[in-house]
Amino acid sequence: MHSLANRKLILGSTSVYRRELLERLRLPFSVESPHVDETPQPGELPAALACRLALAKAEAVAARFPEAVVIGSDQVADLDGLALGKPGNHARAVQQLQQMAGRVVVFQTAIAVVCRATSFSQQALAPVKVTFRTLSATEIENYLRAEQPYDCAGSAKSEGLGIALLERIDNDDPTALIGLPLIRTAALLRAAGLDLLASPR
Template sequence: MKSLVLASSSEFRQQLLSKLQIPFTSISPDIDESPLENETAIQLVERLAIEKAKAGAALVNDNPVIIGSDQVAVIEGKIIGKPHTEENAIKQLQSASGKSITFYTGLAVFDSELQKFSSCVEPFTVHFRDLTTLQITNYVRKEQPLWCAGSFKSEGLGIALFERLEGDDPNTLVGLPLIKLIDLLNEHGVEVI
């Protein structure tokens, strides 16, 4: 079997990929993640996933299959990123209260030996409860979701913020759609089971 590389420093993506019980290594490609002019959220995440996978290929020598992934959250047509501060996290969650946020996760698998890639974008929508400022503040202080797009950790206490979830694969919300990843890996000769 070809060696597998995850082009991401995200511990969340590493944990998700570990669920598949196949050996892999992780690297951190350095790419510019700025959106291009007039680029949609879907175009952005697919482009960045492909760029991460290809940039990862330049960092390794044994022609592995490389996984790239990127994610953005969109609320009312606007891309929202990681809050970085408690104040920004509170503002993001206040703007999401009673509304829906769609996460778009771009996924790319690149066979560096054949110079061939496959990619897709997986949507996942989170429907928020009507939240009070006190609930939002308590949540942010308890879980500190400052490095998470949308200002929550769905795999933790963040689940309490939601009314319902809508999508094909709950792993997509955390940043790596495993169902689609298995399909893409199969296309490149990497069998999970």
């Protein structure tokens, strides 16, 4: 096991949601953009896409900061094997919510921790099964106008008004749906040698 006591911790993501979640662990960290092409490969399933991109993001930042411990994460909405990413605009968000209404969607949230200096590299997947209500066109339009979740995979923020779109959430890592599974993140950091509770915070 390698000590991370003197190593910089970096979140390889520009997501404000992931930054806010990581702050809950009360660890000093910085944020770097990974600059990774997120285009799916031909025939790539959503879970495989999320895992590949999480690792690619961590490795991209670790290449620039080899002494640091880097966290990478990615989330892909999985609708019966069809990958739904960030909509980017209103029209695509409407389309996504129409597709997901009344259906079960698995939000595949992947996490990777990499430290080049210690040759540490591990990742984990935290799938979250979400059951959407049957939604009217008016409900979809009113929700999107209120929250504008165009930077969220699946076009909904469960931590906000988006919870009103849902019937059920099933998961074993409560923050995974928001974008960073903290139980698995803490486990990977422990595996890398960082004990989050070694001293008072």
